[in-house]
Amino acid sequence: MNDSSQAAPPRAEDVAEMREEYRRAGLEAHDLDPDPFAQFAAWFQEAVARGAPEPNAMTLATATRDGTPSARVVLLKGFDERGFTFYTNYESRKGRELAENPRAAIVFYWAGLERQVRIGGVVERVSREESEAYFRSRPRGSRLGAWASRQSEPIAGRAILEERLRAVEEEFRDGEVPIPPFWGGYRLSPTGFEFWQGRPNRLHDRFRYTRGMGAGGRSRGCRREGVVSVEHLAREYPFTVHAEPEGGYVIVFPDLPGCMTQVESLEEVGPAAEEIRALWIETEYEAGEEIPLPSYPE
Numbered sequence: 001m002n003d004s005s006q007a008a009p010p011r012a013e014d015v016a017e018m019r020e021e022y023r024r025a026g027l028e029a030h031d032l033d034p035d036p037f038a039q040f041a042a043w044f045q046e047a048v049a050r051g052a053p054e055p056n057a058m059t060l061a062t063a064t065r066d067g068t069p070s071a072r073v074v075l076l077k078g079f080d081e082r083g084f085t086f087y088t089n090y091e092s093r094k095g096r097e098l099a100e101n102p103r104a105a106i107v108f109y110w111a112g113l114e115r116q117v118r119i120g121g122v123v124e125r126v127s128r129e130e131s132e133a134y135f136r137s138r139p140r141g142s143r144l145g146a147w148a149s150r151q152s153e154p155i156a157g158r159a160i161l162e163e164r165l166r167a168v169e170e171e172f173r174d175g176e177v178p179i180p181p182f183w184g185g186y187r188l189s190p191t192g193f194e195f196w197q198g199r200p201n202r203l204h205d206r207f208r209y210t211r212g213m214g215a216g217g218r219s220r221g222c223r224r225e226g227v228v229s230v231e232h233l234a235r236e237y238p239f240t241v242h243a244e245p246e247g248g249y250v251i252v253f254p255d256l257p258g259c260m261t262q263v264e265s266l267e268e269v270g271p272a273a274e275e276i277r278a279l280w281i282e283t284e285y286e287a288g289e290e291i292p293l294p295s296y297p298e
């Protein structure tokens with residue numbers, strides 16, 4: 001193809017003008033599995049199937065004891081109902097922060113699908129056996145690299161790193177590369193999930209799952225007990241869906257005092273909430289009226 005036929009790439013100085021209009025898909029409560037782990041699995045599989053680059057890359061945010069945050073990208077290496085597993089150097093900055101403050105957040109962004117998943121929770125080291133089993137599955141070069149790299153420690157130059165790599169290659173020349181004592185896995189056990197689907201005009205669909213109050217506490221238990229609560233957070237219009245123990249769902253609109261409605265099934269949640277949203281926008285603004293800059297409660 002002739003180069004002149006292609007649109008010019010955006011210039012870095014035009015950053016304020018860079019924006020995408022998200023039109024791919026809407027998200028309704030009935031599209032979502034009541035179990036957030038199953039919902040994550042479905043979206044993750046879709047990201048893999050659609051060829052998202054590094055679909056298991058996630059931003060991991062940690063913080064010091066006094067709340068100073070730091071974030072970096074790591075790779076998800078497994079997930080199940082216990083949580084989300086990643087591997088790293090326990091003496092790295094993230095390792096040190098997790099030792100003093102075990103709360104963390106992870107974010108997946110699949111640009112091609114216009115989707116984001118945010119998960120917050122509590123982090124623990126995985127068992128030594130689990131770390132060892134994963135370490136053994138890594139290519140030899142990565143295993144040697146784990147020994148050579150004292151993550152997050154400044155070094156005088158790359159040559160030092162390469163020298164260390166040569167030294168560990170020499171040390172383990174004749175045999176297996178054992179797992180370093182300072183290296184292993186962590187598992188983030190979720191306390192909440194948010195599934196985000198980009199929509200036109202920045203009215204994105206966001207559904208938040210929070211751990212219910214029922215006995216057992218964990219989200220999987222919540223499903224059985226019918227107390228998982230899913231919150232819809234389209235930016236100007238949040239609502240919460242509560243599963244009733246007797247069956248059916250109550251939709252509550254926290255910014256509209258006293259406004260709630262009841263539906264029989266999850267399929268009805270989206271349309272019922274949409275109907276109330278449309279009614280609200282209609283009554284709030286006249287046609288052609290300038291819509292003021294929104295202010296959000298703290």
Ligand SMILES: Cc1cc2nc3c(=O)[nH]c(=O)nc-3n(C[C@H](O)[C@H](O)[C@H](O)COP(=O)(O)O)c2cc1C
Nearest residue numbers: 057072073074075087088089092093094095151152
């Ligand atoms: C795509 C990608 C994947 C990465 N995966 C990992 C990983 O799984 N584990 C890890 O320790 N660092 C990984 N890193 C490097 C981290 O981003 C980071 O530089 C390193 O862990 C040191 O972070 P810290 O000093 O905040 O502890 C990855 C980086 C990128 C860009």
